[in-house]
Amino acid sequence: MVSSIEIQSILEKHPGARRDSLIPILQEVQEKDGYLSREAIVRIGAHLGLPASKIFGVATFYNQFRFQPQGRFHIQVCRGTACHVKGSARVLDAIEQALEVASGQTTRDGMFSLEVVACMGACGLAPVINVNGDFFAGVAPDEVKKILDTYRRKAADEAQTN
Amino acid sequence: MIKIEVNGKSIEAQPGEMLLSALKRAGIKVPTLCYIEGLFPSGACRMCVVEVEGQRNLVPSCAFPVAEGMKVKTHSARAVRARKTIVELLLADHPDDCLYCVRNGNCQLQELAEELGVRQRRYTGEKNVYKLDTSGLSIVRDPAKCILCGKCVRVCEEIMGVAAIDFIGRGSETRIGTAFDQGLNISSCINCGQCIMVCPTGALREQSYIKEVVNALNDPEVTVVAQHAPSVSVTLGEEFGIAPGTDVDGVMTAALRALGFDRVFDTAFSADLTIMEEASELAHRINTGGTLPMMTSCSPGWIKFVEQFYPDFIGNISSCRSPQQMMGAVIKSYYAEREGLDPKKIFSVSIMPCTAKKFEAGRTEMSRDGIPDVDAVLTTRELARFIRMRGLDIRTLDPDTADTPFGERTTAGKLFGATGGVMEAAIRTAHYLLTGKELEHLEVEAVRGLKEVKEARVKIGELEVGVAALSGLGNARRLLDEIRAGRKDLHFIEVMTCPGGCIAGGGQPLGADLSAVRARMQALYTIDHDEPVRASHNNPSVQRLYKEFLGEPLSHKSHELLHTNYAEREVVR
Numbered sequence: 001m002v003s004s005i006e007i008q009s010i011l012e013k014h015p016g017a018r019r020d021s022l023i024p025i026l027q028e029v030q031e032k033d034g035y036l037s038r039e040a041i042v043r044i045g046a047h048l049g050l051p052a053s054k055i056f057g058v059a060t061f062y063n064q065f066r067f068q069p070q071g072r073f074h075i076q077v078c079r080g081t082a083c084h085v086k087g088s089a090r091v092l093d094a095i096e097q098a099l100e101v102a103s104g105q106t107t108r109d110g111m112f113s114l115e116v117v118a119c120m121g122a123c124g125l126a127p128v129i130n131v132n133g134d135f136f137a138g139v140a141p142d143e144v145k146k147i148l149d150t151y152r153r154k155a156a157d158e159a160q161t162n
Numbered sequence: 163m164i165k166i167e168v169n170g171k172s173i174e175a176q177p178g179e180m181l182l183s184a185l186k187r188a189g190i191k192v193p194t195l196c197y198i199e200g201l202f203p204s205g206a207c208r209m210c211v212v213e214v215e216g217q218r219n220l221v222p223s224c225a226f227p228v229a230e231g232m233k234v235k236t237h238s239a240r241a242v243r244a245r246k247t248i249v250e251l252l253l254a255d256h257p258d259d260c261l262y263c264v265r266n267g268n269c270q271l272q273e274l275a276e277e278l279g280v281r282q283r284r285y286t287g288e289k290n291v292y293k294l295d296t297s298g299l300s301i302v303r304d305p306a307k308c309i310l311c312g313k314c315v316r317v318c319e320e321i322m323g324v325a326a327i328d329f330i331g332r333g334s335e336t337r338i339g340t341a342f343d344q345g346l347n348i349s350s351c352i353n354c355g356q357c358i359m360v361c362p363t364g365a366l367r368e369q370s371y372i373k374e375v376v377n378a379l380n381d382p383e384v385t386v387v388a389q390h391a392p393s394v395s396v397t398l399g400e401e402f403g404i405a406p407g408t409d410v411d412g413v414m415t416a417a418l419r420a421l422g423f424d425r426v427f428d429t430a431f432s433a434d435l436t437i438m439e440e441a442s443e444l445a446h447r448i449n450t451g452g453t454l455p456m457m458t459s460c461s462p463g464w465i466k467f468v469e470q471f472y473p474d475f476i477g478n479i480s481s482c483r484s485p486q487q488m489m490g491a492v493i494k495s496y497y498a499e500r501e502g503l504d505p506k507k508i509f510s511v512s513i514m515p516c517t518a519k520k521f522e523a524g525r526t527e528m529s530r531d532g533i534p535d536v537d538a539v540l541t542t543r544e545l546a547r548f549i550r551m552r553g554l555d556i557r558t559l560d561p562d563t564a565d566t567p568f569g570e571r572t573t574a575g576k577l578f579g580a581t582g583g584v585m586e587a588a589i590r591t592a593h594y595l596l597t598g599k600e601l602e603h604l605e606v607e608a609v610r611g612l613k614e615v616k617e618a619r620v621k622i623g624e625l626e627v628g629v630a631a632l633s634g635l636g637n638a639r640r641l642l643d644e645i646r647a648g649r650k651d652l653h654f655i656e657v658m659t660c661p662g663g664c665i666a667g668g669g670q671p672l673g674a675d676l677s678a679v680r681a682r683m684q685a686l687y688t689i690d691h692d693e694p695v696r697a698s699h700n701n702p703s704v705q706r707l708y709k710e711f712l713g714e715p716l717s718h719k720s721h722e723l724l725h726t727n728y729a730e731r732e733v734v735r
Binding site for chain 1: 319324325326327328329330331332339340341342343349350734735
């Protein structure tokens with residue numbers, strides 16, 4: 001989590017800021033931290049003179065903002081038109097069921113986080129998912145478990161060598 | 163004045179006003195769901211759409227300014243069809259449980275479905291599933307019944323200056339909730355219930371304690387005592403079709419007895435008691451250089467507001483408990499002793515115009531030895547529901563009077579029900595305490611009326627005192643900011659959370675317009691005008707309570723039972 005000092009340094013870049021600076025500030029905080037923590041939201045509110053309810057309301061309106069830290073492996077599922085036609089909804093379902101999280105959430109062990117994106121510009125690979133920069137093309141729902149297990153093993157191997 | 167043509171008839175309109183207000187004045191009914199009189203139109207619900215000649219699309223009349231010669235059709239086939247479709251779409255994501263809903267028979271969505279002849283579910287599909295938020299002591303939120311009109315959000319932010327709730331998410335997943343979508347109990351909600359007053363459906367309602375009261379009434383070992391707040395007697399009648407502003411005090415007392423309450427007391431008695439303590443405290447603060455301006459402490463929404471938003475003003479708040487809590491305390495002490503009752507076997511119920519009173523009664527400092535001073539709070543609406551449940555007709559009951567020792571009141575105590583009333587009552591008694599003489603002209607006109615910010619300079623003997631009476635906490639916010647910035651001319655400030663005071667409280671009958679609130683206020687002024695004992699210090703029962711039990715105002719015993727203190731409150735702001 002971003003420390004209070006870091007939030008402070010972001011806020012200090014916007015002296016005397018008003019509500020029109022809200023989104024740039026939210027973006028900067030998320031850029032630094034990968035998500036918007038409660039502490040960050042409350043402190044941004046105090047800085048701008050806005051209630052936390054309002055900031056939460058604005059932030060939840062935009063898909064770009066997350067409210068949980070990213071997992072060790074961040075999964076992006078493409079729900080663009082081509083992927084949709086090729087059955088990405090079922091792929092998303094399979095991931096959500098396997099991880100027991102919804103889009104925007106992170107698994108309790110912090111291993112995986114899930115995000116739905118509109119298009120990755122890789123329509124030829126549809127339906128496509130992206131895990132920490134690794135692209136998986138033509139994913140079928142029943143392949144999801146295997147993909148996730150690869151990363152679980154990777155994490156376990158790393159834990160052993162450390 | 164300009165002229166516009168509506169449905170073939172010419173009507174007058176003021177230049178610059180919105181079409182809807184001209185239509186209303188002319189008695190033409192156009193339905194609305196999101197419109198709040200006096201606030202900037204949000205145009206969210208589109209129920210008020212009408213056809214305007216020359217406009218390609220239907221226009222929302224709440225947000226469309228009038229123009230000379232404009233031709234309007236309010237109920238053309240096209241406009242009515244659009245409204246009906248809107249209602250059908252709202253119903254597509256609305257539970258079908260009207261029979262079980264607290265607003266059954268009193269719901270704007272239900273009324274519109276009826277008026278527009280909706281007879282079938284035309285749009286079916288998946289509905290949103292939401293959890294009921296029962297975390298608060300005062301207010302229950304049911305997002306499944308919410309139609310997203312946004313009135314609660316606007317009242318909370320624009321009138322109350324609280325902003326505990328806002329729209330969350332977007333599209334079909336839009337809902338209304340607190341910061342981080344958590345329970346009201348940990349939010350900055352002050353429990354005022356003004357959101358309930360504007361909610362068109364059952365999405366917001368009071369946390370009901372009728373069941374607890376019924377259980378106590380059914381227990382033969384428990385003495386159940388009621389107290390009713392000053393404003394309830396001038397509003398309860400509306401629930402039974404009696405004209406606004408009718409004082410039903412006597413029949414309400416009779417109804418409470420018929421419901422099984424063992425004793426019926428009048429909170430206006432303890433309002434008199436509050437004045438004795440509060441006027442003494444004011445005099446003490448003025449004489450000893452205490453913290454000024456002193457601010458009233460009767461309104462629990464306001465108290466929580468200060469605790470969480472303006473903790474630096476906690477020292478300005480009068481240490482007096484509210485009349486409800488003073489009554490609660492003397493019932494379980496003086497009254498219990500007098501009647502030889504075990505305070506544990508007394509169930510104390512208060513009938514309040516207010517939802518925040520439920521929260522107040524639940525505060526830990528409002529109990530002694532683990533026994534709460536007030537066990538359950540019912541709103542005016544809940545009392546009406548309870549009366550109907552027992553098949554009582556308040557129009558045929560014989561009026562009755564409240565019980566000793568806490569049934570006798572002065573009209574000053576009664577004035578507590580409206581904005582400015584606590585101030586007026588306090589000035590009458592402070593004048594007597596500071597000068598030894600009664601105030602010559604008892605009516606303090608400067609603090610009367612529904613205006614939400616009233617200020618005056620009042621002469622009490624040699625002393626000139628700066629006073630202010632505010633209602634609607636957005637106004638309090640502005641004044642507190644002025645005082646923070648250095649304003650120093652005020653000595654005593656009355657704050658009531660709800661605009662207009664308790665007569666327009668969050669527990670009062672729904673659907674009252676400004677003229678009804680004005681009638682309720684006038685009813686209190688009429689009582690004050692017509693009765694002989696008009697200052698709290700002249701209440702014989704209050705005098706006796708001091709003589710037999712409390713000693714004098716601000717005595718050790720008074721401090722123990724009638725005063726309290728407040729502390730900064732951590733909430734999600």
